[in-house]
Structures are given as C-alpha cells and as structure tokens.
Amino acid sequence: MTDYVIEANGLAKSYGDFQALKPSSFKVPLGRILGVIGANGAGKTTMLNAVLGLMSYEGDLSVMGNNPSSERGKLMQDVCFIADVATLPKWMKVSEVLDYVEGVHTKFDRAKAMSFLNRTKVPQDRKVRALSKGMTVQLHLAIVMSIDAKLLVLDEPTLGLDIIFRKQFYASLLEEYFDEDRTVIITTHQVEEVEHILSDVMFIRDGEIVLEADMDELTQQFIEVMVTPGKEEEAAKLNPMSKGITFGKTTCIYKNVDRDTLAALGETRRLGLADIFVATMTGEGQ
C-alpha cells in the first residue's frame, strides 16, 4: 500500500503545438496541504484537471492507485474538488443538491453538512441561483467537507469573496476537515492567505514545475538582508538571487546562505511565500 495520494511520471499535456504542461514527475504524500502556485495560464488547472480525470494527458499518473482518465467515477469515491468557477447547479434547490449528493455518494454525511450549513445563513428552500456568491461557496464547502475523501482539490476556492469569508473558509478547512489521513491541494493567487496553512508548495511556470518543497524548509532557505551601508560589495559577492532598494538601503535576497554570515551584512528577515515566489520566478542567481 502506497502512502502517496498522487504519483505522476512524465505527466504532460499539449493542445496542438502548445505544451500546457511539460513532462513533470512528482509525488504527493498523504496528510499534506499542498499549495500549487503560479501565474495565470502557468498550467496549474491543467495539472489538476489531469489529476481529477477531467481531461486526457500523456505520461503515467496514478491517483489513490487509480488511473484518473479511465476510472474517474471510482476515483471520486475518495477525491473531491471545487473547481475555479461556480459549478453548483443553479436550477436546484439547496435541499435538492443535498438529496442528490446523498443519493450518489456513499461517503457523504448529511448530518455533518447540515451542521455546517446551520452555522451559515444559506436558506435550504432557495434555489442555488438565488444564493449570493459567498453562500454558494459556503454550500459547496459544506458539501465537500462532509464527504469522507482522502484528497480534496480546491482551485481558487475563494475567488471573488470578501476577506472575512476567506479567513473563515481556511480556518474551518484547517480545523474541521484536515487531518493526517487526508491531503488538500489548493491553488490560489492570494498566497498570503494560505501560506500559514500549507505544509508543501509547488511553483509552476510556463507549464513546468520549477520548485517543490516543504514549507518549513523553504522558508528557512530564503533570507532577505537589508544591507548596512558600506557593505554592499561584500553582499554582492555572496550571489544574491535578487537585489532591490528599500528606503535608500540595498536589500538582497539569498537562497541557502548561512544565516550568521548574512547577519553580519545587516538586518535579516525571513521571506513570505509571495516574496519567495516572486524571487524564484524573477531571480537569476539560482
């Protein structure tokens, strides 16, 4: 029995001449929260669609031991996802959506969904069409969190929602859903909001995985130094990934350079994930 939820070997996808995903190999273990980060059109959704059995692909891909392209129905017993657009059927009433999921999904716990929904203002007798954007997401989240799945994929789940709701969304995901027997994959542009819950990250650029790392290790690797005036030359010798000027002082970002050495150059600080992403995508000294 494998402990990997996803095992991809040479996974690729082309549309004609355009390679949306270059051959990629990666493994995602159980009990992780993985952030997949990349610019628009970098290939995040393409990769996730392959994993979810929503499109054909080249290469080997195994998700929970299933072949997603031929066994999507079976796969969805253990995998759940929220796509990057509102997908709940607008013509259905909230209660009818719950009836349907209860009918087709053996791992759906309706009582649990009701307890999630009772904390919201989502009205049961209304059609999905009549719900606000926030309520629709709350409903969808209540459904997926009540399904006892091993893998949950969230593609830009909080797009267009206000900040209070986004905070609640991730809080309940972390507190009430996630455990060591599940893996969650999140893609989002709002990196700052997810970085504290992620255990792993993957950066994608132009259809290529450029970085795959454990969050703790990653944040330790990158250090930003606000260089003390006069030490600029010394700082430049250590090969910074990128250089900038803040408040008239030179700032340098380093990867895998001893923290004590850097401390001698000036004030050091850890980088946030967004800054690491930008540095990795634009930096030269890798």
Add this chain to the structure above:
Amino acid sequence: MNTYIALVKREVLDGKNGYIRVPLILSALTLAMVFLSSVGVGELNLVSDIDHHEVKNIGDALNLAQQEEAADLPAGITAGYWVISLLMWAAFPFVIFFSLLSALYEERRDRSILFWKSMPVDDWQEVAAKLFTIVLVTPVIFFAVAIAAQLVTALLLSIVVLFQGGPVLELWPLGLMISGWFSMFGHYILWALWALPILAWVLFVSAYASRLPIMWALITPLAVIIAEGMFLDTHVFASWLGRQLGGWQEWAFHDLGRGLDIDGPRDALNMVFGAAQWEALKFSLTSMRFWTGLVVAGGFVYGAIELRKRGT
C-alpha cells in the same frame, strides 16, 4: 441502485416543466373544455349525419347510442377518451426533442458538469440516466397523466349523465380502457426503439455542440438530404429518416387490413389493441432495418459518452 434513482430524480427535477407541467396543463385545459361542452351540449345537429331531434344532451345521446350501436359503444367511448389527450401528445415530441438537445449541453454551458463530475458517477451512467429518463420515464409520466385524464373525464361525464339521466355504466368500458393503456404503451416502446438512432443523434449533438445545438441537430441531416438529392439524385437518407420516425408502421401493417372486415370502432380498436401489436413486434424483430437502427443508436450513445468524458 441508489445512484440510479438519484440520477433519474435529478433529471426529472431538471425537466419538470416539460415532463410534468406540460402534460398536466394541457390535460387540464382539455378536461375543462370537455366538461364545459358536455354540460352545455344541446342539440347535436352540428354533426352532419346526426339528425335526432330527441337528443338534447349527453345523456340522451348515450341512450340513443346504446339502443342503436350497442356493440360499438364501448370501443367508441374508449377511443374518445384517447382523443382527450391528443393535445398533450402533440406536445410530447417537442418535449422529448428539446430535453435530449439540452441533456448534455446545458451542463457544459452553466459549468455544473464540473460539479456532477466531482461525484462518483461514471460518464456512461450519466448519459444512460439521461437517455432513460427522457425516452422512458417521460412517456410513463405522460401515460400516467393521460390515464388520469381518462378517469377524470369518465367521472365528470358520469356526473353529468347522472343528472341528465342516461346509462352511466356505458361510460366505463374498463376492460377496453385498461387493455388500451397497455397496448398504447407497448406501441410507444416499439416506436421509441425504431426512432432511437434519431433520438441518440440528438443526444450526441447535445454532447458535441459548443453552441446552438438545435442548428447542429437539424441542419446536419437537412444538409445530407440536400447533398444527396443534388449529387446522387436519390432520397435514401430522407426515406430512412421517415421510416425510423414512424414510416415503418406502414410496412408493418401492410398485410393487416387484408381478410379483416373492419366495420366500426369495435373492429378497429380490436385490431389496434390486438393483432396490430403482434404484427408490429413480429415485423420489427425480423426487420434488418430495425436492428441496424439500434446499432446506429448505440454508436451515437457511445460517442456521447466519450464526448462527456472529455467535456468540462
């Protein structure tokens, strides 16, 4: 099994305007007309060859019919009850056509396909459930409404005739009514199997078209007919379409009239409910065209499933 029930229930909910409201409203409309006119029937001189001045209302008419056409009366009444649901059945092909046309199209347009695909239901199950609901569950609902309308009509007329004084029991030819329900449904099944390649074509288009599925569904066969006429000067495709959509009955019943002396509604009804059903079944099962049509239907259904696998 649960999955299947949930899928069919969802389809019925999705199409409830066409599947439930249309037959109910049209039947209610007809019933209202029947009731109002039956109460108001005066002298039946409107019908050209009826010239009985003693007939003042439905009750009288029934009395007269009982005296003069006793043998044909039950059949005549049964046939009359089917006429009541004509309006509803006229809408039926449209309901079927538009339901098939939107079955695999709307879910892509509103992106709900991504939600359905997040559930442990295979694409073939989805397509099968849609086809099953539209081709089989919808007519069951229509038949149920038709039967209810017949019973309500009989009840309303009974009340009217009770007041007017007439043979109320003549309004309840139950044996004929019941055998009519079964044979009509059986005939529908046979009709649907013949029409299946065309029904499956519409379903295939709904999975294929990125927009305007109705244009694809109608213009493609039209283009084939025109091209065939222009370049080959033949009408093979058009006659195939006509045959699958009901023209086969002309062939199936080709020999039926011979040797039979059809005189009045009783003989006609006996034939339709009895011999015709067996003739049609026998003809179909031994017809190469019938089986070829089913194979073509299978091809389109397979295509629809494959397209749905790729659709997002």
